[in-house]
Amino acid sequence: MFAPRLLARTVARRAVVAPRAFSTALPRLSSAPAKIKTFHEIRTEADLIGPGAKPGTVPSDIDQATGLERFEILGKMEGIDVFDMKPLDASRKGTMEDPIVVPSFGEERYLGCTGFPVDSHTVIWLTTSKDRPVERCPECGSVYKMDYVGPEESHDHHHDHHHQPQVDVPTMADFVKPQYW
Structure with a gap:
């Protein structure tokens, strides 16, 4: 007799304290997905900016990746190891x-x-x-x-390299006697 009353009270509490359902916006079916450029279509740095996610959706890596990360992902999608990691x-x-x-x-x-x-x-x-x-x-x-x-460095850029001092950091090779080279 005591157990059914306790069970009914527990069920009633759970029904009152039940959390709200998690809801998300439905994806928009009317908008066409943005075309993702392939690895071979990349020509400028602007091509390495992703379209981003549509409102109400969670972005994938290809949606939000930019720069070198996007370059690497696009290469891997086509089976190209762009950073030669072997x-x-x-x-x-x-x-x-x-x-x-x-x-x-x-x-x-x-x-x-x-x-x-x-x-x-x-x-x-x-x-x-x-x-x-x-x-x-x-x-x-x-x-x-x-x-x-x-x-190769092109000569049409107007960078002034003369004001940047070249610091040659010594390595162990600097201390090897010339006859051992």
């Missing part, structure tokens, strides 16, 4: 005569050496640049060379 050639040890070539679109590239054979030492980060394209790992001696494949 590992470096680790089947051999780079030498001064035959270094491991690392392509770069930027004027500077960081690379991690794990040794030869692979994983024979912890990752040692090396920096290569257009000015210093060759770098040698201080642990295993493997040599890497940056191959700059980015755009």
Whole structure:
């Protein structure tokens, strides 16, 4: 007799305190979805701005991504690895005569050496640049060379590079005796 009354009181409380239903606006069926440019249709930076989400909808990554993130997503949708994220050639040890070539679109590239054979030492980060394209790992001696494949600097821009001092940060290569090169 006590249990049915307690159950009825609990059900009554729940009915009174029930939360309001969550509602969202229905998607508008009359508006056509914005056309998303493919990877090969991108020509300017303005093409890398997403259309955004329609009112009342939750945006997807392709709707709201801009800039390099959008460029990467569009490339992945077509099966293109735009940032070339595959590992470096680790089947051999780079030498001064035959270094491991690392392509770069930027004027500077960081690379991690794990040794030869692979994983024979912890990752040692090396920096290569257009000015210093060759770098040698201080642990295993493997040599890497940056191959700059980015755009050449055009002379029609009016940037004044003379007021920016070039600071050459010393690396371990600066302390190696010339006869070892």
